[in-house]
Amino acid sequence: MDKKLKIYIAIFITIVGGLMYADPTKTKPISWFPSYAAKHKTPFGTYVLKAQLPSLFPKTTIKEIHQPPFQFLADTTRSGAYFFLNGSLNFDKAEFKSLLAFVARGNAVFVATNGANIDTLGLETKQIITAELEENFKIALLNPAFSEATFSFDRPSTNLVFSKLDTLKSTALGKLMITNEEKEVVAEGVNFIKHQHGKGNFYFHTAPLLFTNYSLLKATNDIYIENVLSYIDADQPFLWDAYYKNGKSKITSPMQYVLGSKNLKWAYYMGLIGIIFFIVFKSKRVQRLIPIVVPLKNQTVAFTRTIANMYYEKSEHKNIATHKITYFLEHIRTKLHLPTSVINESFYNHLAVRSGNKKEAISSLFETIDGINALRKITKEQLVTLNNKIESFMEKQSRS
DSSP: OOHHHHHHHHHHHHHHHHHHHHHHHSOOOOOOOOOOOTTOOSTTSOHHHHHHHHHHSTTSOEEEEOSOHHHHTTSTTOOSEEEEEOSOBOOOHHHHHHHHHHHHTTOEEEEEOSSBOOGGGTOEEEEOOOOOSSOEEEEEEOOGGGTTOOEEEOSOOOOEEEEEOOTTTEEEEEEEEEEOTTOOEEEEEEEEEEEEETTEEEEEESOGGGGSHHHHTSTTHHHHHHHHHTTSOTTSOEEEEOSSOTTOOOOOSHHHHHHHSHHHHHHHHHHHHHHHHHHHHHHTTOOOOOOOOOOOOOHHHHHHHHHHHHHHHTTOHHHHHHHHHHHHHHHHHHHSOOOOSSOSHHHHHHHHHHHOOOHHHHHHHHHHHHHHHTOSOOOHHHHHHHHHHHHHHHHHHHHO
């Protein structure tokens, strides 16, 4: 073994060792993404809640459901308390119909979310907005058995409360209060209810973040969650929904699987480094002619342009606008990690912070989108206006 080869091997070992040491020791940033996933120990995961369920429900079984409700409830013999927890839950009509039948048979469905379709039950929600510069949030249960204790939450939330209830079937169980700097209550509303349906009950809670790790590990908020869950029959099987979760695992490619495993990831990195060393040092000894390869024509771009021209020449401006709006909303959900099921002032505030755009410009853009969605046909000028506003949004986001 010559001297140069020894030097190369020493360099290779030093680089690999340095990378292996640096990776586990570097400080990872805290993720505030609201995943609601039971395996996540991040602030807005639900690892703590899921781990405490056996102690809260010691007499029953706890089962994770990894399929949509309409599939799981196709078997009408299933029973228990179906627990849903996520930022938004968009049940379709057929799916919600299966939940209605499940409850009517004497079971329970617990839904903790700040965005759900519950018009079928005659329930409506609204967002509390105050003029206070510094808002403090407190929550409490209305049942005298839980005393007058209040609990706090110091992270931004949607502040949703129920604005309409079916007084014959709905019972208010908890409330949300907003206080000012002097601790005076300036606004409040019902945020936790029970709704009777057939032989069973629905439970709706509009503050899902209260069930996350961050909330449960602060002060005495765990007592509040324990009291909330005490409304569920402890003898029924507890069905934990793991399907409707923002942070559920999805393996979309073999490479994602490889990089998701620590051992496979390092094997992959070491293989790449070895290949680079081989290419660098081998190329010094052997130089071969590199043939000129004419790149293939990008037929995808040509096809896209052809389709776009067909829409434009036929003056189908509404179809073009609809596609642009769809891609824009998908960009917000996937790149900025904001749900678009509820468009309100809180959504504008969060979008402005994450994108670097002004709130007024965002509000104007969504007013334009709402106006176009309400029309069957639009003019070329309206399409140009929409395109300019979306391009301006994207440009400012890329600069931020």
